[in-house]
Structure formats: C-alpha cells, structure tokens
Amino acid sequence: MAVALGNASLLGIGYLLLGRWKPAAFAVVGTGWLLNLTASTAETWCEILLLLWWAAGIAHGWFLARRRAEQVVRRGQRVGALAVTVAVLLTAVLLRVDAYGIEDRVNEARQGGDCERAVAAQGEVGWGHRLAGAPVVEPGDAVVEACHRLERAASRLATGRSGSIEDLERGFDILAGVLNKPGNEQTVRTVLDSFLDGLPTKDSCDTADITEWLRGREPTRDVLDRSAIAATRMEPAALVGCGDDLMDEDNWQQARAHYQHLLDEYPDDARTDQARNGVKKADLAIELGKVRDLVEDTTGASTGYCDTPAKYSGAPPYRKGFNRAMFLGDTEYTDQLPSDWRTGDPTKAALVVCADTAKNGAAVETCHYENDLSEYLTHEVTFYKVKIPLKVYELRTGKRVDPREVQISGGSCPSVLHYEYYGTYDYGPGSEEFVSPSKSDVRDAFWPVVKR
Template identity: 75%
Template sequence: MTYPAYAPGPYPPQEPPEPSEPSEPSRIPAPGDPVAAALGNASLLGIGYLLLGHWRLAVFAAVGTAWLLNVVASTADTWAEILLLLWWVTATAHGWSLARGRAEHVVRRGQRAGTLALTLAVLLTAALLRVDAYGVGGRVDEAREGGDCEAAVAAQGEVWWGHRLAGAPVVGPGDAVVRACHRLDRAASTLARAARRGSADDLERGFGMLTGVLREPGNEQTVRTVLDAFLGRLPTDDSCDTAVLTGWLRDRAPSRDVLDRSADTAARTEPAALVGCGDHLMTEDAWQQARAHYQRLLDGYPHDARAGEARGGVRKATLAIELADVRQLVANASDAESGYCAKPAKYGGAPAYREGSHRALFLGDTEYSDKLPSSWRTGDPAKAALVVCADPAENGAAVETCSYENDKSAYFPHQVTFHKVRIPLKVYELRTGKRVGPRSVQIGGGSCPEVLRYEYYGTYDYGPGDQFVSTAKSDVRDAFRPVVTR
C-alpha cells in the first residue's frame, strides 16, 4: 500500500533532546580487615571504628569507655567491672561484625600490628596495675590484721587513679580501712583526754567510738591497739581520776567483744586507786566522799589485800563525819533546848564513859559550871566524854529560913527562905549520844547572912523573897562531882 506524502506544515522543526548526564554510581564501602577492626575496638578506645570510617561510633565508644571507667573507680563494685568487661566484648565483636559485613575483605598487616600493639599495651598496663593493686590491698589488710593503723593508712596512700581504674574493687576496701583508722584516731584522742582529766563522759564517748568501729568487720585488732594504749595509761598519776575511770569500766555492761578486756584492768587497778583517793580526800576534809571510796573497795573487792586498810579508812572517815556533826551541833547550842541539847549525836572517837572522872563539855547556862576545875571542863568535843546541858538555876531544897528587918519597908520583918541552887541537867555520853547521869544537881552553901542586900523595882518594897544559898567553888565542885564521875 502506498501512502501519500505530507507536505511540511507551518510548524517549525523540533530540536533533538539533549542527552541526560549519566547518574553517579553508588559509593561502595572500602574493604575492611575484621581482625584489625576487632583488635582496634579491643583497646576500648574505638580505634576499630576509626579504621572502618565510623568516626561517630568511635567517639561513642571512647565516651562510653570513659563513663564506665568512672563508674568502676567511683563504686569499686564487682558489677561495674563485669559491665566494663561486657562493654569490651561487645565493642570487639561489633568491630569484627562491621568489617565482616563489607563486600570486600582485605588483610591490612600494618593495621593489625598497630592495633595489636595498642591493645596489648592497654591490657598489659591494666594487668600490671591490677597486680600492684592486689599488693597494696594485701599490705593494707596485713597492717590492719596486725592492729597497725598507721601502716594501713600509709599503704592505702600509695593508691592512685590508675589503681582505681584497673582494680577499684581491690583497693576500694582500703578506703573504708582509712576511714575506720581516722575514727580510731579520734577515739584514741578522746580516751587520752579522759585519762588526763579523769572524765567519765570522755571515757564513755571514746568507748562509743570504739564500739561503732567494731561493728564493721575486720577492725578488731586495730580497736584492740587503741584500747590497749588507753588501758596502758592506768593507773594515772591521780588516784581519784583513776578511781573514776576504773569505776566506769567496772560498771560497764559486757559487750562480748574485745572491749571486755577493760574489766580485767579495772579489777587490777581500782582497789589501789580507791584507797589512794580516799586517803587524799581525807586530807581535804572531804570525809563523806572518802568513806564512799573506802566502802566501794569493801563492797567490790572484799578479799583484796587492801581491805583492812579500807576498813580503817571507813572508821576514820566515819569518826571525822561524826565529829564534824557534833561540832556543828555544839556551835548551834545557844541554850539547853537547842543545838546538841535538842538533837544529841554520837562521836565514836570520844573517850569511853567508864569508871573514873571524865571531862565534860558544858552547854546552856554555864554560870556555875564555869567555876568547875579546868580539868573537868573542855571546849573541844574531841576531848569530851560527856556533854552537859544546863538549864538556868532554880530553887532547890530549902535550907534555912531567917527573919530580916528593914525600917524603910512596911513589909518587914520579913521571912526569907534560903534554897540550894538546883540546876536541871541533860547529860549525854558523847561516844553513844545516849542520856546518862543525874537529871539535876543541887549546890549547897551558906545561908542567913547577917545583912541581906537585894534590889527591888517599882514603888513598893515587898522584900527580897526566897534566896539562893551563897556558893563557893568547893560547893559547885561537890555538886557536879557525881556528874563527871562514874
């Protein structure tokens, strides 16, 4: 079949299209060496990723390693080291896997040698630091087991950040040892202050610190060293300070640990301290406290060689207390109804009230007793066998009645009765404080003098009234002789 030819139309001819640029071929990863990548990552520095061109992964790996090392050093726990080991295995395996995933593999001997050398250097350094850390830890443990805190702290002072990165769980416990030793230093200072001052409060605080350290396992020997140093200070130069400290140690409740050793030291040193302190207190007139110290020895150590000395001390202190009490009562006696006369007390050191004559301490109205011989009287309670309390004189037995005249008085002639001088008495045996002797004495004397002088008051003179006999010293002596003589 024949087709007609078309004539060209009015349209301009079309230009042929420009040829398109050829598309860029896709990037093909460079061949990788799995062994070099694995060794590079085994260094924990992300070198394998850099060899494969993954710089972001390399930065991530380095940062992750740094973070894990910080965790290991700060926690000093085994789980952190296990986590670091898993990180190391994962990074090594991941480097191998990335390289094996490449289309082409090559053997790059230079990379292998370099990464192997770097990894071995890292691992060898870590191993050496780990071994050295074990050495440091061993010296710390040995010093602590020997009770030598100073050596333990010095050994732990050798630890540096390299040890903590490579062997934190090994050297980490040494930090606790150092902290315990610092606490023991404070305890030792507190106990030393207690020994210097005789302070039971400081002693209690020091033992509290030791108890706290003992709660942490492994510190028994270091605590023993501090305790022995304190116990070695006993007895101190001051027996009273020693008595305070040993008394606290003796009364301390057993704790079933090394601290109970203090009880033996207390038992060995307390008896001498109690006697020594009691003697010292006696010189300072602190008789109550002195007696308490002597009695503590008798109560706590009845079979001690110093028990006899303590019993003598108790007696001396008791007598001193009694004498002081009597002196105070005598000083307070203003009449026969006050002071000693109202509350008689005993003084066991007074002379015995037995057959014979005795010296007496006269209280109350002493108008007549002052006329007694000085050998019968004393003002010192320590020398008196009797205490005689005298009331004011009153009329005793009638002796004689006489008639007197007075031209100036309408009441005369006047009958005047003369009486013996009766003195009511309370006589006490000072040694026992019990009442003894006569209840009164009557003093005789002269009566009916030719001239009787008297004074009267008011307007009217009613006469002199009844009168005492006139007494002489011999009369007073005769009346009081039965009082001071048994």
C-alpha cells in the same frame, strides 16, 4: 584487624580509622561513663559491664571492617592502633596488679593491729588504681574509715582516763561498732590495749571510777571483755588509794564507801586490813564531824547536842575517877569551874554536860529585912540553893548518865540585901532569892558530875 585492635583500647580508635567520628565519640563517652560508674560503686557487676562493653567494641569494629573491606588501613595506622591498645591494656593490668599489692599490705597491717601502717598503705591508692581495680581497693577504704573511727575512740578513751565516764562510754561504743565489722578485732585490740596500758592513772579516785565502770559493763563476749579482767586486777589498789585521798580531803563518807567497797567485792585481797582500818578511821571522823556540828548548833539545854545526842567512839572512856567534860547550855555557873575540868574539844572530853537555866533548889533560910515604908511590916525573904537541871551524856556512847541535877550551896541572909526593881515605885525585894555561891561552892556541886 586494625579496627578491632583500635577499639580494644576502649577509646574508639578503630572507628577513627574508618573515619566514623560519631561512633568514636560515643565509644569514648560510653567508656568514660562506665569507668566512672565502676570507680564510684566499686561493684564487680560494673567491671563485667565494662568488659562486655570492651568486647562489644571489638566485635563491632571487626564487623564494620569486614563490610568495608575496600577501605585500606595503612601500616602505620595499624601499628599506632596496636601500640595504643597495648599501652592502655598494659597500664590497666599493671595498675590492677599494684592495687592487689596495696590491699595485701593494708590487710597485713590490719591483721597486725597497725592502723597507722594500714592508712599509709591505702594512701598509695590513686585515681588510676580506682579506674583499673575499684573493687580491689574499695575494702581498703573501709579499713581507713574504721581506723579513723578507732582514732576517735582512742581520743575519747584518753579523755575518759581523766575520770569522764561519759567519754569512756562513748569510746567503748565506738569500739563495739568497729568490732561489728569483720576483720577489725586486732585493730580494736590495739586501741583497747593502749587505753588499758594507761591505767592506773595518777588519780586513784579517777582509776576507781573507771575500774568500777569497766567491771559493771555488760559482757559482750569479745575482745572488749578483757577490760573487765584488767579492772579487777587494778581496782583494789585504786579503792584504797582513793579512800586515803578522800580522808585527806575530809570527805569521810565517800572515803568510807570506797574502803567498804573493797571489803565487799574483794574479801580475800591483801589490802583488806588496810581497808578495815580505813573504815574505822572514817567512822570516827564521821562521828566526830556530827558531834561538832551538833555542838555548834547548841544554844541551850534543849537544842543541838543536848536535844539530839550522838556518840563519838574515839572520845576518852568514862572511867572511875575524874572525867573531863564539855559544858553546854546555860554557862553562868559552869564557866566558874576550873579550866582543866572544861574543854571545847570532843576528842578530849569523856562527858557532855548540858546545863539548863537555874531554878530554886532546897530552901536554906528565911530572913527578915527592914521595910522603909513601915517599921512593923518587914520583908520576908527565903534563900534557896541554886538548882541546875542537867543532861549528862557519855560522849563515847551518846547515852545519858547521872546526875540529873546539881544544887549549889552558898551564903544566905546577908546583912544588906541588894536588889533591883523596875518602875517608879520600890516594893522591896522579892520573897525568893538564890544563895550567893562562891567558886568553891560551884566546884563542890559539880564534882559528882565529873567524878565517877
């Protein structure tokens, strides 16, 4: 009986009582290997194998003791064997019971969505629990691993809140992977809720990008789909806020896109009037920017705005009476116009006037001038009005309006004709000359252009 009890300790003590050292050593090695196998694999079949090993050791000890009945085991040895066996078995039972308690706390924390508490509970598992109840504590290891993955997901999502869609996608991929394992719904919900509670962010454009991605995410029919519902609730305000921010940064195209997105996706939202006003402001800013670029690129009557006119709907209306204008192209004569007729600001101009190079207009008078080479052969010079071909555009519509030209009057046939010649020989003045207009002549010629 003492031998069987000694072997029940799994330490081969029964064999030692019989003085059989080799079976005792084999029993210890076998027990150690089986315990290591059970702890490392955490499989139930390993525990069954260990139980069979335990039963085999008891049976073998009983069998050997009966064959050697003549060998007397002292009372003290019997009591010692019993004490060791009871201590081993009691320790194993207590450790296993404690392992069940730990795993109950782990499961309770996981069901409550509290990863921190679950990890802390699983942290109580020691090597003794794994030896006495590896299959019991092993599920808790999976919970800890899931919680570590959720911690990485939370970190990715936190970075995603700053507008990094790549981190946002990675965070949701991790959540989906954890959710594929049964029992993790509440812990995933906790991480997701924490992320959503951080929305909207201080940056409306980041929030708009995030909500757009959340709404466009493929539904998975699980707890993660709650993000799309939250995004729908937050996106309208984010779109308007981002549009306003982009307008302040002169990023009118993107601003308009955000306003229009709200009108397309949320036609019944209370912010639609604000979005419509934003679209109008953005359109005006886009038109104005285009006009200014074209004006800046204008170097003549066939370039820039003069070649590709564009409208600016915010320009003053082209109305009856006087209309202020931007004068482009050849400015030799238009620079002589009164300053209150001219402006370089498209927001103050009703017209854009493109002046081409001056040409001969109507003939005014032909005069004869003395020829230094011959008193009988005079220089015949005809004076012409200054004809300025024009392209006149109504800035508000970008459409061309009349007149197509102006002719500037002026003095002709001066008593002394000043002219320039090139080379070494003076052939006299040319046969065609412009009249000499005064500022009032220029103003009178251009008055029909600015007056409707």
